[in-house]
Amino acid sequence: DIQMTQSPSSLSASVGDRVTITCRASQHISSYLHWYQQRPGQAPHLLIYAASNLQSGVPSRFSGTGSGTHFTLTIRSLQPADFATYYCQQTYSIPYTFGPGTTVDFK
Amino acid sequence: QVQLLQSGAEVKKPGASVRVSCKISGYIVSDLSIHWVRQPPGKGLEWMGDFDPETGAGIYAQTFQDRVAITADTSISTVFLELRSLRGEDTAVYFCATPRADGSLDLWGQGTTVTISS
Numbered sequence: 001d002i003q004m005t006q007s008p009s010s011l012s013a014s015v016g017d018r019v020t021i022t023c024r025a026s027q028h029i030s031s032y033l034h035w036y037q038q039r040p041g042q043a044p045h046l047l048i049y050a051a052s053n054l055q056s057g058v059p060s061r062f063s064g065t066g067s068g069t070h071f072t073l074t075i076r077s078l079q080p081a082d083f084a085t086y087y088c089q090q091t092y093s094i095p096y097t098f099g100p101g102t103t104v105d106f107k
Numbered sequence: 108q109v110q111l112l113q114s115g116a117e118v119k120k121p122g123a124s125v126r127v128s129c130k131i132s133g134y135i136v137s138d139l140s141i142h143w144v145r146q147p148p149g150k151g152l153e154w155m156g157d158f159d160p161e162t163g164a165g166i167y168a169q170t171f172q173d174r175v176a177i178t179a180d181t182s183i184s185t186v187f188l189e190l191r192s193l194r195g196e197d198t199a200v201y202f203c204a205t206p207r208a209d210g211s212l213d214l215w216g217q218g219t220t221v222t223i224s225s
Binding site: 034 | 217
């Protein structure tokens with residue numbers, strides 16, 4: 001199985017901050033890497049697909065980069081709605097594993 | 108517009124089985140792949156498997172291989188997740204979701220809470 005790691009596991013930030021989350025795969029996954037946001041009590045929500053493509057309806061302050069084994073999610077100017085947990089997922093090979101998540105909370 | 112509506116919460120005893128349903132509206136279920144993802148309380152997301160409409164069969168993570176089944180009843184536009192030999196660690200919220208062509212999950216059901224308790 002492909003193992004996914006994320007760093008940091010949590011971070012504290014303020015509205016307006018620039019936030020970067022890193023996701024690494026244990027082996028090459030090309031660009032089959034996707035990012036989700038999950039707020040408490042809700043289902044996950046797709047933000048970025050195929051490493052760098054913004055899902056329809058997602059604000060442009062979210063962006064993703066990377067390929068191979070190293071990927072990043074950046075939130076350009078953190079908004080109140082962005083305080084949530086973020087997961088990466090690879091769909092290069094089954095099982096389609098998720099990272100452990102990064103929680104962004106108020107500083 | 109495709110929508111996914113999951114069945115209600117379940118409480119089961121250890122060793123029992125549970126079946127969670129995901130009803131699809133706005134699309135032909137025989138053309139739609141449905142994935143299942145679970146989330147134990149306070150923990151992360153775990154991909155369990157998916158229903159492949161081309162073969163009519165489920166594809167499963169090895170972790171669940173011997174006690175999970177994903178099936179579909181096209182007559183009622185519903186996909187089912189059955190998990191057998193339940194144990195405490197199976198207590199979780201179970202989500203169904205539909206994938207884009209690259210496998211990313213762009214539409215999710217509301218989640219079904221399954222609690223295993225003696």
